[in-house]
Amino acid sequence: MAVTTAAPAASDEKELLISGSEAVAEALALADIDVVTAYPIRPYDTVMQAIAKKIANGQLVAEYIVAEGEHSQFEIVKHASTVGARVFCGSSGVGWAYAMECLVVTPPLRVPMLALVGNRALDDPGAFGVEHNDALFVRDLGWMLCWIDSSQEALDTTLIGYRVAEDRRVFLPLALSADGAFLTHSQALTLVPPREKVDRFLPRYDRGDLLLHPDNPITVAPQANEDWVIEIRRQNDEAMKRAYGVIEEAYADFRRVFGRGPENPWFEEYMTDDAEVILVGMGTISLPIKVGIRNMRARGKKVGLVRLRWFRPFPTERLVAALSGARAIGVIDRDYSFGSPFASGVVANEVRAAMYNAERRPPLLSFISGLGGREVTLEDVDKAADMCFAAAASGKSDTKTHWLGVRE
Amino acid sequence: MAALIVEVVYRGIFQKNLAARIARGIVLSARKSGRWGIAFGRYGDSPQRNGIPAKDFAIVADTKEELEQNMARYEPKHTDVTIVLDDTLGKGVESWAWYGLQPINKLTVAGGTVLMTSLRSFDDLLKDIHKKDEPYTLALIRAKASFSGLWVYREDHTEVRMLGALARVAPQFLTLDGVCEAIREMEWGSDLKVASARKAFDRLETRPVRITEGNPEVPYSFEMPKWWEMREGVTIPAIPVGKPKEAGKGYVPERNPYFKKYTTRTMRPVIDFDTCVKCNLCWISCPDSCFDVMPDGTFDANMEACCGCGVCEAVCPVEHCITMVNESAFDDNASQWEAWRRDKGAYKTWLVDTIGNKKVTVRSHGFRFRGQYEEELKQDLDAGGVEITAGIPGENAAHKTL
Structure with missing residues (x-):
């Protein structure tokens, strides 16, 4: 570098x-x-x-x-x-x-x-x-x-x-x-x-x-x-x-x-061009994910990040275009929505809804992490990506929402 | 398969319990002959304000399916019977929503019935009730409007009288025996009430109304704007500044041309312009800014804007200068000041006659002294539960200083 x-x-x-x-x-x-x-x-x-x-x-x-x-x-x-x-x-x-x-x-x-x-x-x-x-x-x-x-x-x-x-x-x-x-x-x-x-x-x-x-x-x-x-x-x-x-x-x-600023207002795409697994998140969670992605790529795992900036209005069409080419999607929420579909976080449910009419719907996994300001670790990111690769291999969405970094 | 759809048109606050109880009573009475039914009110905040015309509904049907078919609307689009609990509602109904002025018989079907409590003659009432292009029947129970307060219910048997009358109007749905049985079982039911219902059944007066009869006035109406025609930001233009009455003198404010509110009125102020001391109190106190300032400095209550609250009468310091008079004494919303200016002598004669007529100056609503309810109730019961008391005239007279 x-x-x-x-x-x-x-x-x-x-x-x-x-x-x-x-x-x-x-x-x-x-x-x-x-x-x-x-x-x-x-x-x-x-x-x-x-x-x-x-x-x-x-x-x-x-x-x-x-x-x-x-x-x-x-x-x-x-x-x-x-x-x-x-x-x-x-x-x-x-x-x-x-x-x-x-x-x-x-x-x-x-x-x-x-x-x-x-x-x-x-x-x-x-x-x-x-x-x-x-x-x-x-x-x-x-x-x-x-x-x-x-x-x-x-x-x-x-x-x-x-x-x-x-x-x-x-x-x-x-x-x-x-x-x-x-x-x-x-x-x-x-x-x-x-x-x-x-x-x-x-x-x-x-x-x-x-x-x-x-x-x-x-x-x-x-x-x-x-x-x-x-x-x-x-x-x-x-x-x-x-x-x-x-x-x-x-x-x-x-x-x-x-003379600066993003081409795409709606979300930042990090290493998504050839990504097999795309992780989605909002806010500063981007930092550990980006570092994790670089580490995983060094090990040959093609992972990318979509960091959502605009949640309202929600960039439905552009997001679907960015995500539907992946083999699996993993949404990491720093929020919760108790009793919601699949007990997922808010962003995961929005992305799921946005993908419903997509021609190609990759498996989508939902993660909840970093609540109350807890650090989202590189291990958490690795774990999420690995689960997404497994889902990509099986071709099936996981209906369970996974809590990362919770003591269990 | 058949259904009976009834609307109960009432005055907000004063009759909200009465109307709800009548609607319930219709369903419970029809249940006695195996019908299904529902009683409901149109919800809104404004109806629970003094005097605003409001509606409850009762639907009874032979089958549950037919009942549901008629329930699947916010409110019925047509009614077999329109019950009117105050005859001044005959002038029309402007609800809290912006629908313009609706004739009282607007929803009544061809051949249906408008059932009203009133002491007035059929012909007198038809001066108020708008013409309809289908014939219907006007049915009357001889009684004054039953008004009570916010948290009290005036137990004067009006409720059971209307049920007894309805058994005569729609016997295929409500038998008199069914009504009487339901009355006995209902909250505060009694044999005395059953007797009142039976008397009302016997005493109901009816008269067919032809399409040529009624008030020929075309009620004001308007088109509601589309969403993209409306101003954004939940904003509306302010009412513009008004204009002098004439020749640079006086002041007439601009008013909302779409929402007039005068059908809220059951009584209106009658003004003696000769004794007015021009103190401004009525003009300042009116919650609806209904007073126009005349070139001579007197105040004319604009009858398109007056809700009939009576505050002006209460604050006026001059005895008999402002007197509240029942709406039934008037056929239009014409200016009193103009009539006075045209012919002061004739106006004075009319004024003295009108405010001297206890029948129309008796307070139509509200309670004015402690114990009034008990006193009137006792009179009702002593009279066998048939007649309704007249009320208390001139209660503000003692407070006048001039």
Whole structure:
């Protein structure tokens, strides 16, 4: 493997050693947000501290409102967004759950807020480690959901996120998920672009005829009965469908302006071209899987990774195209869905559903791992891949969901 | 194979228990002759608000299969019998949903029956009830509307009277003996109630209604927008600022042209513009912003917007300046102020006559003093469970200061 010893090439981007949370805060300053609300809960609180520091340092001018709880925190930004402010908010675990009522009303009101979910296990037991069930609460409600796995991706996707959410065709909230500890508290070298470039990429937030303002007198969220509700849901459905095209556009434009960023917005494909077994996961689980894949390939086992970024909208067609050529698929969930089909995790069931109409359906195995922030080990990855190879040989899906790394 | 579909049109809150009990009683009575049945209400939040027209339904059928066939809808599209528990509902029904104004007989089938409690004459009622392009029968039980409160039920036998009357209307489904047996077995059943049901059976008055008869008004209606025609974000345009009444004076607010709500009204304010002191209290207090400001500074209650709550009468400091009068005394929603301006003397004469008529100024709903329920109930029972008491007139008079 080539080793780079030269200093980084000169660029108009600054290179900073920052955590995922700090990277989000850098992006928020670049996006010149107007209103941010805060209420501390680990691991999300790292971003709220980073924003406060930006404001204290004079790098960002924004209203910083410390709410008395997550419910108010999300309610305040919802209202600020309706009067035209670019807003940011976030939480973790049960804090996110406490805000649930406000989270529910945000998509139908077409509020394009950006929220950082520092993924955290839900109480009980009280725990700080990562699980994805918190953000997944809102998967059916019209929130866009995106998982990131590096500080760089945190910064870039924050900028892309505002561009997508605030597009008039979409106007839906986006929850950006960052694995607690693994990303929120890990500092990595990150490129921070200059403001001029960001300004070229990210237009002003224009709420148009939905702006709550004396010059545009409207009533927001009146009571409605069965004579209106299904039409309102259908509008939300259409907005989420339109998000597909808008996301593609935003990533293409990001590459044009910044000269970097993925070709495929929806998921990262790692060594999938010739892979017989493809593992699927979200978030920082990518790191042990990638290392495991390199080790396995050294032993002649062709394994690849699909790391999902966008969970809502779900990239059904592209994912099916990427997976249906494999001999077996293994989905590793960092979440649970008790009592669901095959007692699988949420992602495994979504992938299964997406594959149902595929011409070719390889055997699909479901794994649950890394709950509560436990390390997903290289051995776990090996074990999962081996089981997938066995399924590939038999040609049969395994109806059991396998828990990796649980003491038994 | 046959089925009987009945709707019970009632006033929200005041009659919600009454309507539900009638619907139950229909099913339980029909069960006595081996029929299957279901009683249900259309669910909504708004019907449980004072006076809003709402509906319960009862379906009875010969077989379970036929019952299911009729149940597989949110609500029936046609009814054999339309029971109306307050004759002011004859002016039409605007429900909580945006359907426009629906004539009270809209769902009634050709040859069906509209069964109503009322003290008014058939011809008087047909001034309110819209024309229908199919003949039907109007059937009356002579009684005032039975109104109670949110958590109380007025046990005045209206429920069993309607069941006894229905046995006469639809004997193939409800026999009088079956009704009486069901009444005895039901909650709070008694022989006195059975007697009331039998009397209602005997006393039911009916009159065929021809297609030429009825209120010729075309009820207002509108098309609902498609999902892609609606504003996004659960937003609606604000009601625009209103305009002066005339010549730059007064103020008439813009109002929602699609959702008027006036069929919620059982009584309306009658205003003495000569004694009005222009204090604004009615205008400020009205929860529906129904008052238009007239060029002379008086206030005219707009009858397309008034829900008839009576708050204006309660807050008005002038004795007899605002008086609530039963809807049955009116045939239209015309402006009182315009009538007063046209001919002040004639208006005064009409006003004095109207507010002096105890029959129409008796409070039609609500309880006004502690012990009222017990007192009225006792009167009902002492009278043999047949007549219904008149209510308490003029209860606000003692609080007037001017």
